[in-house]
Amino acid sequence: xxxxxxxxxxxxxxxxxxxxxxxxxxxxxxxxxxxxxxxxxxxxxxxxxxxxxxxxxxxxxxxxxxxxxxxxxxxxxxxxxxxxxxxxxxxxxxxxxxxxxxxxxxxxxxxxxxxxxxxxxxxxxxxxxxxxxxxxxxxxxxxxxxxxxxxxxxxxxxxxxxxxxxxxxxxxxxxxxxxxxxxxxxxxxxxxxxxxxxxxxxxxxxxxxxxxxxxxxxxxxxxxxxxxxxxxxxxxxxxxxxxxxxxxxxxxxxxxxxxxxxxxxxxxxxxxxxxxxxxxxxxxxxxxxxxxxxxxxxxxxxxxxxxxxxxxxxxxxxxxxxxxxxxxxxxxxxxxxxxxxxxxxxxxxxxxxxxxxxxxxxxxxxxxxxxxxxxxxxxxxxxxxxxxxxxxxxxxxxxxxxxx
Amino acid sequence: xxxxxxxxxxxxxxxxxxxxxxxxxxxxxxxxxxxxxxxxxxxxxxxxxxxxxxxxxxxxxxxxxxxxxxxxxxxxxxxxxxxxxxxxxxxxxxxxxxxxxxxxxxxxxxxxxxxxxxxxxxxxxxxxxxxxxxxxxxxxxxxxxxxxxxxxxxxxxxxxxxxxxxxxxxxxxxxxxxxxxxxxxxxxxxxxxxxxxxxxxxxxxxxxxxxxxxxxxxxxxxxxxxxxxxxxxxxxxxxxxxxxxxxxxxxxxxxxxxxxxxxxxxxxxxxxxxxxxxxxxxxxxxxxxxxxxxxxxxxxxxxxxxxxxxxxxxxxxxxxxxxxxxxxxxxxxxxxxxxxxxxxxxxxxxxxxxxxxxxxxxxxxxxxxxxxxxxxxxxxxxxxxxxxxxxxxxxxxxxxxxxxxx
Numbered sequence: 001x002x003x004x005x006x007x008x009x010x011x012x013x014x015x016x017x018x019x020x021x022x023x024x025x026x027x028x029x030x031x032x033x034x035x036x037x038x039x040x041x042x043x044x045x046x047x048x049x050x051x052x053x054x055x056x057x058x059x060x061x062x063x064x065x066x067x068x069x070x071x072x073x074x075x076x077x078x079x080x081x082x083x084x085x086x087x088x089x090x091x092x093x094x095x096x097x098x099x100x101x102x103x104x105x106x107x108x109x110x111x112x113x114x115x116x117x118x119x120x121x122x123x124x125x126x127x128x129x130x131x132x133x134x135x136x137x138x139x140x141x142x143x144x145x146x147x148x149x150x151x152x153x154x155x156x157x158x159x160x161x162x163x164x165x166x167x168x169x170x171x172x173x174x175x176x177x178x179x180x181x182x183x184x185x186x187x188x189x190x191x192x193x194x195x196x197x198x199x200x201x202x203x204x205x206x207x208x209x210x211x212x213x214x215x216x217x218x219x220x221x222x223x224x225x226x227x228x229x230x231x232x233x234x235x236x237x238x239x240x241x242x243x244x245x246x247x248x249x250x251x252x253x254x255x256x257x258x259x260x261x262x263x264x265x266x267x268x269x270x271x272x273x274x275x276x277x278x279x280x281x282x283x284x285x286x287x288x289x290x291x292x293x294x295x296x297x298x299x300x301x302x303x304x305x306x307x308x309x310x311x312x313x314x315x316x317x318x319x320x321x322x323x324x325x326x327x328x329x330x331x332x333x334x335x336x337x338x339x340x341x342x343x344x345x346x347x348x349x350x351x352x353x354x355x356x357x358x359x360x361x362x363x364x365x366x367x368x369x370x371x372x373x374x375x376x377x378x379x380x381x382x383x384x385x386x387x388x389x390x391x392x393x394x395x396x397x398x399x400x401x402x403x404x
Numbered sequence: 405x406x407x408x409x410x411x412x413x414x415x416x417x418x419x420x421x422x423x424x425x426x427x428x429x430x431x432x433x434x435x436x437x438x439x440x441x442x443x444x445x446x447x448x449x450x451x452x453x454x455x456x457x458x459x460x461x462x463x464x465x466x467x468x469x470x471x472x473x474x475x476x477x478x479x480x481x482x483x484x485x486x487x488x489x490x491x492x493x494x495x496x497x498x499x500x501x502x503x504x505x506x507x508x509x510x511x512x513x514x515x516x517x518x519x520x521x522x523x524x525x526x527x528x529x530x531x532x533x534x535x536x537x538x539x540x541x542x543x544x545x546x547x548x549x550x551x552x553x554x555x556x557x558x559x560x561x562x563x564x565x566x567x568x569x570x571x572x573x574x575x576x577x578x579x580x581x582x583x584x585x586x587x588x589x590x591x592x593x594x595x596x597x598x599x600x601x602x603x604x605x606x607x608x609x610x611x612x613x614x615x616x617x618x619x620x621x622x623x624x625x626x627x628x629x630x631x632x633x634x635x636x637x638x639x640x641x642x643x644x645x646x647x648x649x650x651x652x653x654x655x656x657x658x659x660x661x662x663x664x665x666x667x668x669x670x671x672x673x674x675x676x677x678x679x680x681x682x683x684x685x686x687x688x689x690x691x692x693x694x695x696x697x698x699x700x701x702x703x704x705x706x707x708x709x710x711x712x713x714x715x716x717x718x719x720x721x722x723x724x725x726x727x728x729x730x731x732x733x734x735x736x737x738x739x740x741x742x743x744x745x746x747x748x749x750x751x752x753x754x755x756x757x758x759x760x761x762x763x764x765x766x767x768x769x770x771x772x773x774x775x776x777x778x779x780x781x782x783x784x785x786x787x788x789x790x791x792x793x794x795x796x797x798x799x800x801x802x803x804x805x806x807x808x809x810x
Contacts, residue, residue: 087726087727087728087729089761092727092759092761092784092786132715133715136718139718139720139722140719140725142725142727142788142793
């Protein structure tokens with residue numbers, strides 16, 4: 001490991017960061033030192049069969065130092081990604097094999113985290129524009145929630161797109177002050193947990209270039225406050241629509257009950273705003289364990305609605321205790337340069353979430369400083385960058401053909 | 405079925421009996437026209453050719469005529485669609501009316517009188533036909549004036565559409581046995597469907613159908629223990645009390661493990677035990693092996709009740725589950741001997757989806773897919789636990805999957 005910042009030191013700082021946020025106190029540490037680094041485990045995994053997946057993930061957790069010290073006696077929240085509608089899928093493929101975090105990966109993580117001593121595990125997702133329980137959303141998608149619920153004792157779901165089972169929203173501040181927002185009002189589950197885990201899919205993203213462990217947290221924000229149909233003064237009772245107006249385009253402010261944008265003169269461009277808001281959310285609710293699953297996925301973007309979307313099978317999983325390091329390794333495995341920024345793939349038209357996170361000291365994206373354990377970075381069966389370049393060339397050719 | 409007629413509303417601008425030749429080699433065997441609207445010369449020649457002539461004010465024996473709406477996704481102001489409460493496009497369909505009237509008038513064929521208000525898209529004609537026929541009814545084929553004129557003038561495009569309409573009519577005419585198939589259902593809607601209850605209960609059927617939750621129409625005075633067979637839940641929303649016999653029947657269903665969804669007027673009876681499932685909208689009680697979900701306020705929004713009922717019952721019990729279906733409507737039925745299942749899907753958005761799929765509860769060993777042109781094709785069937793997933797080819801308005809039960 002090249003970093004002079006040990007995992008123990010990082011964990012300590014992460015827990016301080018988390019503790020400060022939970023207390024609702026501003027965290028004013030000036031970021032002067034190099035962003036921390038933490039080991040990242042990479043593994044090949046070709047199927048979602050528990051007999052293959054569970055030992056692979058157990059070994060990965062060991063490789064990053066074990067999760068026992070992190071979760072023993074703790075309440076753990078796991079945010080996974082169920083972007084889009086349960087009834088929209090790519091080709092005729094199961095949603096967990098293209099753009100949803102596969103529930104088998106969540107089940108395996110739940111099982112291992114429980115075995116490591118967690119006392120309670122809550123599975124979180126802000127499912128699209130509804131107060132429906134996450135379990136019902138999964139069933140609609142033809143996925144079995146019992147596989148997750150039965151993976152360990154004391155496991156429950158919560159739809160975090162609204163107040164949910166809480167009595168009030170919890171305010172989590174951005175310790176560094178925030179790029180766009182100084183803090184967020186979130187479902188109580190984000191404050192109630194001692195440990196926060198993000199399990200994402202290895203995918204490109206039509207706005208942010210790449211979506212991984214950090215971008216997964218875009219969905220932490222309830223649309224009752226940050227959505228197109230959010231209440232003006234107070235949160236709406238139920239979610240309506242997405243986060244386009246408020247987060248993507250900045251056409252409106254969150255409900256007045258929540259903290260407003262710091263500076264409304266900043267660009268109203270989603271490629272400027274989305275990466276920054278993601279970093280604000282990750283700073284407000286730090287990720288203790290990041291997992292990016294790319295056993296099966298898709299190219300071109302985050303969901304089947306993206307032009308050119310196609311299924312793919314990278315056959316890999318990436319895990320680490322620093323989300324920036326983990327996303328950097330995942331990005332490298334897709335054959336993109338994690339040190340790239342606006343102008344370089346996959347950030348041709350957007351700022352890099354990774355760079356912005358690194359800039360405020362969440363973690364490094366510099367592979368030279370990240371210890372990669374397990375399979376090599378070249379393990380992925382899919383070269384996302386090559387496919388992206390070919391797709392873009394094809395699109396250009398079609399456009400010039402039309403003009404011609 | 406006492407009247408196997410395929411009706412056409414005689415277009416007002418078909419003045420000449422020569423237009424009857426357009427009906428040759430089609431299943432259309434009945435002209436519908438308001439009194440005085442059909443030229444006597446046409447009527448006489450029609451009768452000579454063996455066609456029935458019907459005044460809708462006096463339908464023939466064995467026919468009940470229901471007033472319907474033009475089915476589909478209503479478009480307003482150019483490409484702007486009317487959105488439903490979910491933001492999804494609103495869909496008009498007459499399927500629920502056909503099913504309701506078929507239950508209220510057993511043994512009759514329900515005809516749907518739904519005329520185009522203006523010029524409609526050619527593709528919407530086969531859809532209009534399927535929207536009634538899939539549910540066992542018959543649409544009174546009704547053409548907009550311009551289209552009717554174009555057909556009469558022999559314009560190629562219009563004749564091609566006319567051919568599609570009559571082919572679709574033939575398709576259902578050749579499959580009359582499907583009308584005898586019984587609906588598979590997860591929820592029953594109980595009402596007298598009359599008086600003060602008519603509007604709410606009708607809308608409830610309409611909107612439960614829109615969720616693609618498979619339902620059974622249960623008319624209060626026709627209930628028997630068999631009415632509840634295989635149901636997971638019933639909805640009772642009438643403002644009037646159920647009456648002792650109906651209440652006894654419903655409670656027997658609950659005691660045996662069913663779910664009753666109702667409003668506060670039903671009343672929490674002594675012996676109903678509290679449950680920890682209470683939420684913002686419903687108070688839960690248990691009784692015997694079953695449960696009762698009492699809405700905390702009166703049933704005043706049928707859309708809300710329909711949507712909530714799906715969750716109260718749970719998607720776990722979905723009989724059909726669609727992907728990439730767009731504005732899809734569906735009807736799942738079973739042959740009387742239960743050896744053959746039929747899943748009919750209607751795509752209301754004007755153009756059929758690509759890569760649509762549907763999960764059908766149950767075990768099936770084979771299946772074939774039919775489209776309105778009468779062609780069948782093999783079906784990609786992916787077995788699942790207690791179900792099969794069907795991958796549909798790109799179809800336009802309608803597809804029917806006929807499945808052999810394992």
